[in-house]
Amino acid sequence: MMDHILIDTDVILDFFFDRKPYSDDASEILSLCEKGKVRGFVTSVIISNVYYLLKKTANHVNVVASLKLLLTIIDISNIDKDVVLAALHSDFKDFEDALQNFSAQQDHRINRIITRNIKDFKTSKLSIMTPEIFLKTLN
Numbered sequence: 001m002m003d004h005i006l007i008d009t010d011v012i013l014d015f016f017f018d019r020k021p022y023s024d025d026a027s028e029i030l031s032l033c034e035k036g037k038v039r040g041f042v043t044s045v046i047i048s049n050v051y052y053l054l055k056k057t058a059n060h061v062n063v064v065a066s067l068k069l070l071l072t073i074i075d076i077s078n079i080d081k082d083v084v085l086a087a088l089h090s091d092f093k094d095f096e097d098a099l100q101n102f103s104a105q106q107d108h109r110i111n112r113i114i115t116r117n118i119k120d121f122k123t124s125k126l127s128i129m130t131p132e133i134f135l136k137t138l139n
Contacts, residue, residue, distance in 0.1 A: 003138075004039045005029075006077060006104040008115035009046045009096070011131055016054055016066065022116065025131035029114060032138075033073045040074035041110055043103045045096060047076070077107040094120050101126070 007029065013019065015026035033040035047067060054063040079099055083106055087098035097120045104110040104126055112127035114134050121128040129137070 002037070002039055003134075004041065004109045004111055005134070006041045006043070006100060006107075006110050006113045006126075007046075007074065008100060008113060008117065009042075009049050010116045011114055012042065012046060012050050012070070013053060014116075014131075016050065017057075022131065025135055028135055029131055030070075030073060038138075039109070041077040041104070041107065042070075042074055043077050043079050043100055045079060045099055047071075049096075077103045077110060079103045080106075082106065091123055092120070097121060 011022075011026045011029065014022040015030055017023075029038065030040070032038040051063055051067060054066065058066075083099060083102045086102040086106075087095060090098045090102070092098035092101065097117065100113065101121060101124045104113055105124070110126070112129055112134070113121060113124065114129055114131055115121060116130055118128050118130060
């Protein structure tokens with residue numbers, strides 16, 4: 001069965017900002033999504049945060065083009081009222097991470113979250129892996 005993964009903001013930013021040594025794993029994960037070997041998801045909050053941070057170093061047109069390209073290979077997991085309420089009532093220390101987690105949990109296709117912030121997801125019901133560990137499980 002194909003893995004369905006939520007790719008956290010830090011991994012997407014590692015890719016776009018070529019943050020070494022993490023960008024190689026981020027690139028490999030997105031490449032797997034592009035090849036159809038893994039189904040990748042983000043949330044609208046991740047897209048918004050990535051836009052905001054990329055916009056500090058590039059113009060609107062280029063940032064939008066980059067995000068449109070990203071969305072040709074990954075899907076969006078929804079954040080609705082139930083997700084927001086679950087996040088607000090959770091014991092997550094970081095609200096944004098709570099939103100990602102409960103969006104992924106509500107989207108029954110997603111079976112794991114890929115992030116470098118494993119500690120922030122310690123109360124998640126999903127499998128949480130770093131990009132490095134996830135890639136090792138595939139090989």
